[in-house]
Amino acid sequence: MASNSAAEIIDAVGGPENVASLTHCAxxxxxxxxxxxxADKSKAEAIPGVMGAxxxxxxRFQVVIGGGVQNVYNEIMALPVMAGVGAGGGGAAAAGGGADSDADIKARERSKGPRGTNAWLDSLFEFLSDSFRPILGALLGASLFITFMALMATLGVIPAWNAPGVTLEPSWAFVNLMWQCVFVFLPLMVAYNASAKIGADPWVGFAIMAVLMLPGFAGLATGVDKTPLFGFEQAQVAIVQVWGLPMPIADYSSQVFPPLLxxxxxxxxxKLLxxxxxxxxxxIFxxxxxxxxxxxxxAFLIGPIGVYVGAGLASxxxxxxxxxxxxxxxxxxxAYPFMVPLGLHWPINAIMLLNIQTLGYDFIQxxxxxWNFACFGATAGVLFLAWREKDKDMKQTATGALAAGLLGGISEPSLxxxxxxxxRIYPRMLVGCLTGGLIIGIGSLVLxxxxxxxxQAFVFTSLLTIPAFNPIGLYSLAVIAAFAVAMILVILSGYKTPEQAGATAVAAAAAGPGTVARDADEAASVSNVAGGSELLPGAAAAGAATAVATKAPGATAEVGALLQLAAPIDGTAIALDQVPDPVFAGGVMGPGVAIEPSGDTVYSPGAGTVAAAQPTGHAFGLQLDNGIELLIxxxxxxxxxKGEGFDVKVKTGDRIEAGTPLVTFDRAVIEKAGYPLVTPVIVLNAxxxxxxxxxxxxxxTHGDPLLDVQQKA
Incomplete structure (x- = not known):
């Protein structure tokens, strides 16, 4: 992303003076x-490289960038106007002033659920997610070490590495320590992140939790038998007397609820102190x-309560x-496709870790x-369609998302x-989820x-971690089926609605090489009105040149028939190459004709649907019933x-008939501004x-025959 795009992002959020602090995640x-x-959501989403806002x-305001977020963050913070603006992770912000500056949202439709409408609930899930997010890289690295050990055991290179009583030779024992370091000391990592998020010194939180991790603390229970805490077999503690009070001593390795509490x-x-x-x-004090x-x-209360809460949820x-x-x-x-956008999966991740620590295995992953592989399969289907449609921007987005998923088990870029x-993707993806779940369920019954x-380990569900699951054959069959079903359904049905497809084509056509920057607002408005289709103005010419035809329901034209397109405005028809714009004149966006208007009203040349109506009134995309996709x-x-002198009569999605007024314009306003009135009429799906x-x-005159369009034989 160029530095001018970084400046545009700051402008979209209200300027540098409106930014209290800025952080970023993955x-x-x-x-x-x-x-x-x-903050202007539409303006932000129109910026090239921005996936959503x-x-x-x-x-709080979030701008979704994707895998290159670190570079964009660095470019923004390097802007001179950002000097003095708060930056850094939750720890920096918290230690500096105690203000809660981190924002977390898992989907734009989060507002349909409990988050976003209740600030306290939003803050709760931010607290949970930000306590884990910074250590995801370490967890991912550890999960690959675990997978490697599991694969070696499966191939018979080493014995069952995590079975009770098994002793590995020093070389393999050392490899085993490479993942244990993360999970044994996980409570310290969580304590640091959670303390920073809540507004305390993270190192103080680290130190408090470290006391419970000391060998000397566990040594207080030497010779004392462990008993279930409040009847939970998963919460084994030894009770010792300290200062005449009973202190429960538990194994806090891999525990996450005690540091969170x-x-x-x-x-x-x-804050009180x-x-x-x-x-x-x-x-000092x-x-x-x-x-x-x-x-x-x-030691006396919070730690044991955390052990008890985790054991209860796991049970x-x-x-x-x-x-x-x-x-x-x-x-x-x-459930996961709905839990992840709402952030509700974070407590489940904690339970997975607890299952492994207490039971020796986990049954949730x-x-x-x-779910994960159905998600990745849907992304693969989008990538296939993007290659077929020569959609450069979606190819880039889907390729990165698919790589992050299949190799890292990370669903965020796809989601x-x-x-x-x-x-349209979600229903197809859910069928893939159901397919994988049924195979696991039926296979479990049969076997x-x-x-x-x-x-037996906490891993990210990717291609690389398949060997960590048992039985590996059933798991492989389930995830492959989930992936394939979701991918095939997306390929067969497409992922864009007709309105989104039309809006993408029109937005691309409306911006020529010289007008990409100034048409960013236009692309954003098309995106909002048409239901959120992804518009990247930088793909203008390519998008227009490769627009794909989508015949509207009810199309009656026969194969090989001659279709006549009516003039949309009164005036003088001229050849397209006479238009004073190289993009239109060169036919980059498609063939057609132009009209030097004598009237002041643009009418629909036929029956169909408004695929995209610019609120500025200067451009319209029409999906006609005869299959023609038209740009006026x-x-x-x-x-x-910016809409001055234009009175728009329709909106995106409206049903139109031949002669329906689309817009009325004030010739004097346009001529005074010095802009040519010539109006190109372009067939996008030629x-x-x-x-x-x-x-x-x-x-x-409007309604007169203007273009002959010959159907393919």
């Missing part, structure tokens, strides 16, 4: 704004008093899976793989960059698998008038026809 820029109402509660209490305490302690004494209070509180899911692995295998992949923008498909562009460079020829040149 795919998104996350703005904390002073006034969220000043979503306002949030609490003056600890940070949730530490944050308010830290900052208020009551003089500023010149805070550096705020951390000291926080540790003095929180270490005993965490509930285990009970469902034990009752019916078949039902569980179907519900999980069907197998069915979850069916946010494609699936939630094109609503007598008490717990369904299991894995009123004047040259008239987009710069490849679907044998010929497109002018009927005649010279004076015409």
């Amino acid at each position: 795919t998104r820029l996350r703005f904390q704004l002073h006034d969220g109402d000043k 979503v306002p949030q509660a609490g003056d 600890m940070a949730a209490v530490l944050g308010p305490l830290y 900052r208020r009551i302690i003089p500023e010149n004494l805070q550096l 705020v951390p000291f008093l926080a540790m003095l209070i929180m270490i005993p509180l965490t 509930a899911l285990a009970a469902i899976n034990t009752f019916s692995p078949f039902i569980f295998a179907i519900v999980i992949p069907l 197998g069915p979850m793989g069916a 946010y960059g494609i699936h939630l923008r094109y609503k 007598g698998l008490k717990n369904g498909i299991t894995t 562009h009123v004047g040259i460079d008239t987009v710069n008038l 490849d679907a026809f044998d010929t497109v020829d002018p009927v005649k040149l010279g004076p015409v």
Whole structure:
């Protein structure tokens, strides 16, 4: 993304003076704004390279970029106007002033669920997600080490590496330590991130949790038998007397709920101490008093409660899976497509980790793989169509998303960059999820698998981690089927609605090589009105030249028939090469004719649907019932008038008949601004026809024959 695009993003969020702080995650820029109402969603989405933009509660605003977000973030922060604006991760923001500046949203339709409408709920899931997000890279790396060990065991190179009593030779034992380091000390990583997110010193949170991880702390329970905490077999603790009080000693390795609860209490305490302690004494006494209070509180109460809560949630899911692995295998992949956009999957991830730590295996990740691979399959279907349609921008988006999915098990680029923008994808993807879930469920019944498909490690469900699942054959069959079904359904049905396809073509046609930048607002408005189709103005000429015909329902023209297109406006028809714009004159957007208007009203030349109506009034895309996709562009460079002098009569999606007024314009306003009034009339899908020829040149009245369009024989 060029630096001018970075400046455009800042302009779209209300300018640098409206940015309180800026952070980023794996795919998104996350703005904390002073006034969220000043951010322009449409303007942001029109910027090349921006996949989407979503306002949030609490003056937060997210701009979805994709895998190159780090570069875009660096370009934005390098802008001179951004000097002095708060930046960095949650830790920096929190330590600096305690303000909650991180924003998290998992889909633009989040507002349909509980998040976005309740600020406290939004903040809760931000807290959960931001506690894990920074360590996803470490978890992903560790998961590949686990997969490698599982593969070596499957091939007989090493014994069952994680079975009780198995001792590996030092070389392989060292490899095993490469993933254990992440999971054993996971509570410390979570404590750091969660403390930073909640507004406390992250290193203080780290230190508090580190006490419970010390060998000396576990050593307090030497010789003391462990008992189930409140009856939960998964929560084994040893009770020792400290200062005359019973202290439960548990194994906190891989635990995530204790550090989350600890940070949730530490944050308010830290803010309280900052208020009551003089500023010149805070550096010493705020951390000291926080540790003095929180270490005993965490050891005696918060830590055991976290163990208990995690064990309770894990036991509930285990009970469902034990009752019916078949039902569980179907519900999980069907629920995840809705849980992930809402951020509801983060607690489930914590339970997966707890299952592995307490049970020695997890039963959730197998069915979850069916969802992930259905998601990736849908992306593969979009990529296939993009290659076939020569859609350069979608090819780039889908290729990156598919690589992130199949190699890393990361669904975000697919979900946010494609699936939630094109609503036709979700139903097809759900069929893939159901297919994979049914195979797992039925296979579990046939093979007598008490717990369904299991894995003994927390892994990201990608191609590389398939060997970590047992039985590998059933899991492979399920994920391949989920992938294939979703991909085939998307290829067969397409992923764009007719309105989205038309809007994409018109937006591309409306911007020539010299007008790409100034037509960004136009492309954004088409995107919004047409239902959120992905418009990247930089693909203007290519998009117009390769527009694909989509015959409207009810089309009655016979193969080889001659279709006549009527003039949409009174005036004088001239050859297209006389238009004072090289893009139109060169036929880059397609063949047609132009009219020097004598009237002031543009009419529909036939019956059909408005595929895209520019709110500026200067361009219209029509999907006619006879299969012709038409662009009517009123004047040259008239987009710069921003609607002044235009009175638009229709909107995108409207049904039109021959003679329906589309727009009335004020000739004086356009002529005073110095813009030519010549109006190109372009057939965008000319490849679907044998010929497109002018009927005649010279004076015409709206409704007169203008173009002969010959159907292919």
